[in-house]
Amino acid sequence: MPFSILSYAGDSQTPFIIKIGTFLYDHLSNSRQKFKNFKKHKWYKGPEPWNELEPEVLKEGLRGGAIYYDNNIDDARLTLEIIKEAVARGAVALNYIKVLDYVRDQAGKLTAAKVEDVITGDDFEIRAKVIVNATGIWTDELLRNFPRKVIRPTKGVHIAFHQKDIGNKAALALNHTRDHRFYFVIPRGKFTIVGTTDTDYEGSLDEVYCTKEDVDYLLESTRHYLPNAKLDYDHILGTYAGIRPLVMEEGKAESKVSRNHSIFEAPDGLVSVCGGKLSIWRKMAEDTLRFIQIHKPNVFSKLKVKRNHSKQPIWIGLEHGAWDIGIRGKKIPPDIAEHLYEQYGKGGIEIVKSLEQEPSLGERIFPDLPWIPAEFQYIIEHEMVPHLIDLLARRMEIVWLVHPRDQAKVAELAAKIMLQHYRWDNTRMQKEIVEYLEYVQRNSVFLKFEKR
Numbered sequence: 001m002p003f004s005i006l007s008y009a010g011d012s013q014t015p016f017i018i019k020i021g022t023f024l025y026d027h028l029s030n031s032r033q034k035f036k037n038f039k040k041h042k043w044y045k046g047p048e049p050w051n052e053l054e055p056e057v058l059k060e061g062l063r064g065g066a067i068y069y070d071n072n073i074d075d076a077r078l079t080l081e082i083i084k085e086a087v088a089r090g091a092v093a094l095n096y097i098k099v100l101d102y103v104r105d106q107a108g109k110l111t112a113a114k115v116e117d118v119i120t121g122d123d124f125e126i127r128a129k130v131i132v133n134a135t136g137i138w139t140d141e142l143l144r145n146f147p148r149k150v151i152r153p154t155k156g157v158h159i160a161f162h163q164k165d166i167g168n169k170a171a172l173a174l175n176h177t178r179d180h181r182f183y184f185v186i187p188r189g190k191f192t193i194v195g196t197t198d199t200d201y202e203g204s205l206d207e208v209y210c211t212k213e214d215v216d217y218l219l220e221s222t223r224h225y226l227p228n229a230k231l232d233y234d235h236i237l238g239t240y241a242g243i244r245p246l247v248m249e250e251g252k253a254e255s256k257v258s259r260n261h262s263i264f265e266a267p268d269g270l271v272s273v274c275g276g277k278l279s280i281w282r283k284m285a286e287d288t289l290r291f292i293q294i295h296k297p298n299v300f301s302k303l304k305v306k307r308n309h310s311k312q313p314i315w316i317g318l319e320h321g322a323w324d325i326g327i328r329g330k331k332i333p334p335d336i337a338e339h340l341y342e343q344y345g346k347g348g349i350e351i352v353k354s355l356e357q358e359p360s361l362g363e364r365i366f367p368d369l370p371w372i373p374a375e376f377q378y379i380i381e382h383e384m385v386p387h388l389i390d391l392l393a394r395r396m397e398i399v400w401l402v403h404p405r406d407q408a409k410v411a412e413l414a415a416k417i418m419l420q421h422y423r424w425d426n427t428r429m430q431k432e433i434v435e436y437l438e439y440v441q442r443n444s445v446f447l448k449f450e451k452r
């Protein structure tokens with residue numbers, strides 16, 4: 001995706017700095033890698049070229065800007081694809097299984113995890129030669145008797161709008177007008193996402209929401225750069241808040257804390273991998289395997305982690321050409337086909353096949369958006385979703401890309417398909433809908449703001 005990074009009169013981010021930065025960005029990534037360096041950056045001098053490139057962006061004081069290229073991804077879908085790939089290679093994946101404690105041998109070393117099936121309440125043990133703690137912001141909770149805190153949680157929010165209300169053409173990398181923090185205005189299909197923030201977080205790790213302060217902070221600066229955009233509470237569709245699992249570094253501002261990852265072994269043998277970023281998931285996994293190979297050589301004697309081990313092709317991946325062949329002759333609107341490919345890859349072929357049996361599942365949920373009920377069916381059958389909230393908030397982005405006023409409609413539609421699949425009774429279905437809508441409400445703090 002193209003990203004525009006702009007320089008205005010008086011900015012510390014001068015044209016020279018942007019040119020050097022985008023040059024290095026292009027050259028530090030390995031240009032021989034497929035998908036990297038899709039195109040090289042280009043500098044556009046003065047405001048004139050931007051009249052066409054980004055008509056809605058503030059032109060006053062604009063000294064120029066560069067367009068560079070980066071990725072944009074639905075993080076939940078990437079994570080699911082990684083889990084599916086692991087399962088295809090022999091892993092067993094479980095959902096709603098919570099580690100409560102550990103079993104130890106006489107020397108105090110871990111031999112098993114004591115877990116609870118959160119749905120049924122059953123307890124059981126999972127024996128293992130090595131237990132890896134990869135629980136992100138919950139890393140400290142899983143460590144026992146560890147002398148120091150490992151994670152510094154920082155909160156980040158995004159807010160979603162219709163793209164037509166904002167008017168950006170590509171992604172914008174902006175300097176916040178108040179504190180010069182970098183943030184983005186990113187197109188996502190027919191939506192535009194504004195974010196993120198980066199603030200130290202001390203609340204519950206399980207309940208994090210976007211506040212009025214978070215929204216105002218992002219709107220304040222974005223209104224400056226996009227003066228004609230409808231950047232007000234009435235046009236917000238939804239918000240998303242998350243917590244970054246940064247590795248603890250005392251005395252540094254939130255946005256200056258390193259995004260590097262850390263791998264270490266506790267005295268009881270628990271290996272933890274934490275920090276890092278989603279975009280380096282392969283490296284984090286490879287480094288963890290190498291750590292185990294070095295520090296526990298007798299455990300997996302056959303494990304040989306060669307350099308670039310994690311750069312193997314993804315088995316379950318599907319190239320666009322193969323997708324085009326797979327859906328050839330099927331009567332699917334192009335935007336729906338592209339959406340299914342982007343979100344589900346190979347799984348999209350299953351969704352398309354399901355439409356042959358039940359064409360009604362291919363009818364759009366909202367007239368001008370590509371979501372179709374067949375996606376619900378596919379997710380229910382393939383992606384372990386015991387609750388409605390799992391489906392709409394943790395497998396899809398409906399929870400925050402659809403305005404709260406339209407959420408009941410989509411929740412009822414999805415819940416009816418779940419009722420049939422799981423043989424729920426009506427009471428259970430209604431309970432699921434209520435719980436989901438309450439969650440939407442908690443994420444919709446912008447609805448309670450007084451109108452200006």
Ligand SMILES: Cc1cc2nc3c(=O)[nH]c(=O)nc-3n(C[C@H](O)[C@H](O)[C@H](O)COP(=O)(O)OP(=O)(O)OC[C@H]3O[C@@H](n4cnc5c(N)ncnc54)[C@H](O)[C@@H]3O)c2cc1C
Pocket residue numbers: 075097098099100134135136137138142155156157158196197241242243244245274275276277278279280
């Ligand atoms: C606002 C925001 C913006 C971000 N932007 C980017 C970006 O642009 N690029 C990028 O690369 N990264 C970005 N990140 C960072 C990225 O999202 C995280 O680094 C990544 O999601 C962390 O993944 P993880 O697997 O370590 O943790 P998680 O994804 O949180 O996974 C931890 C898992 O452990 C499970 N768990 C917890 N406790 C237990 C237990 N007791 N028993 C069993 N399971 C347990 C949880 O249920 C969860 O599934 C962003 C983060 C935020 C919040």
